[in-house]
Amino acid sequence: MSARDQILNQLRSNERPAEHPEPWRSRRNFPDLAERFTQTLTAGKGEVIRAANFEAALNEIDTILHELQAKRVAVNDTAPLDGLDVTKRWPDFEWFVAGKSEGDIKSFCAGADVGLSGADAALAETGSVVVSSGPGKSRLATLLPPVHLAIVPTSILTSDILTWTAARQGQPGANRVLVSGPSKTADIEQVLAIGVHGPKRFIVVLYDD
């Protein structure tokens, strides 16, 4: 008998009828999702910059990239940036556009200064941004560079992880990550240290759309 059958038979021999409880729904009701998102993410050592509209958000990105003195930037070719030719708008930087640029994405991201992404959703309660894999959506772009910069419209804010999962549709892609701050650890004498393996800074430009 295979290990699979052995294990499943053992479990089945003690299977009992069970009533699975009805899903637990969110009890949250934040008056201002953007406000809560900003508060929580900031408390978790993330950074939030508010912008009035998409164009203002692009200007903020411009300022941030220059302030960081970035040279190489990896970018996900996804909403809301997919309609934009970043190489034309910001010719000062060396760009790698996921799914479009030629060359090895892993070695580019390993040497990049900033990873720029959009987001699928954002959770107000926990200050989390959901990024996923897919066509034009690199995992390494938001992971290997020391800074992860995300441009997020307020329309994709939802209350919390419960409302986010309740609104799910279809099968997810290969990878989906909820990012709730910069990489951190307290493994040495319980002292907080920022930026151990993932990005050292997590900056969200949150704009009204």
Added chain:
Amino acid sequence: MTATMHEFRHSAFVAIEDIQLQSALEGATHKFGTGRTDALAEVPEVEAMRDHFKKVRAATLSQLAHHLETFEKNATAAGTQVHWAATGDDACRIVLDIAQKHGVKLVTKSKSMATEEIHLNQVLSKAGIEPVETDLGEWIIQLAGDPPSHIIAPAIHKTRHQIAEMFTKETGQQVSADDIPGLTELARQVLRQKFLAAGMGISGGNIMVAETGSLVLVMNEGNGRLVTSTPPVHVAVVGLEKLAPTWDDAAVWLSLLARSSTGQALTIYTNIITGPARPTDPDGPQEVHIVILDNGRSKLIGTKYEEVLQCIRCGACLNACPVYREAGGHAYGNPYSGPIGAVIAPLLFGLDKYSGLPHASSLCGACKDVCPARIDLPRMLLELRADEVEQRVLPWWESMSERAAAFGLASPGLFKYGTAVIRQLQRPLAKGDKLNLPGKLNPGQSRKTPALAKRSFHDIWQSGELDNKNGGE
């Protein structure tokens, strides 16, 4: 490693004498404990949410075969290769086969209790494959050759000075012990090279979600993203009980996990993996394998110990436990420490080897109070004690003396006669009201065992002396 009564006591005494360890344990468990309280207080109707979660966990385990099959079907449809391992050895063999098939020489690992449990690193090393732990705490204890001392903070027993010394030895770079960000940065640089060079990544898994065949990994450092995104092959080893039927269940699970564990609403990264990279993805692993690990779990279903499989490994019970807070993790003699370890280790690895653990508890019930699934650990500790008597796992001399005592105590005549005999026999050893027993024979260890009084209470009562005394007042 094992933890019989004698071994547990011995290690606990060593830990209690270690002032540095005591202050580290106190600091960490206090910080996690208050963090948990504050984080849960912020959640509306959190007690009802915990009750709900308990129901979800119990219902899931009642029909676990069905849910695992659903998970397997959906994970396979997403391109994940699902394996089943009856024992720890089987799981190691499966992982080793995958590594050898791909000619892997270097493996990066994210923190996983399941792979600690099956001693995967030893198996890989023996086969000439270098496993590198990448969680900072796990890397520290790997360099030290130590087992983890806390489920979520494996290196709390190491000081910054010990860590700086190990880092210097490993990297050849001088680094100051007082510069914790500097130590962290050094680890980042060294391990980053490992991430980029590794042929395979190995992780554990916090939740398998049956509905979509997804694997959920939570972490703060980001290593669990690097391990599962950078190398071409990702293998996860997951205990078969870590299953949520739906995403609604997984969301409640995640709402309680980090809050109970580190006091965070969510960990920094919640990483969800549903199969290997799709053909149109710019990056990601080409293969994803999930090894579903039994290793003694399935036989607990339907028994009085089934409830222990509701555990989500948050570590809250460790922080709440007065015994863990003094004894530390190593005394438990296996990767699972604290109250949950005291129940799981005897059940998964043998009551005879871990006979001391059911007694490593004051039965105060703090563990049950803080458990997000309200697992009744004190009840199971008592059940295990009863099993020890039934299965006679105690040493022959202990069980003989217990039975002789039970026999003697049941009969007043025999009790009277027996104590009279002992009164005579103890004479050469008695000094005042204490017995001077040679070290090994002394059941009280560092404390002296009291001698039998010259006259029994029964004798004094019968003589009427007490009446006289009271009457005289």
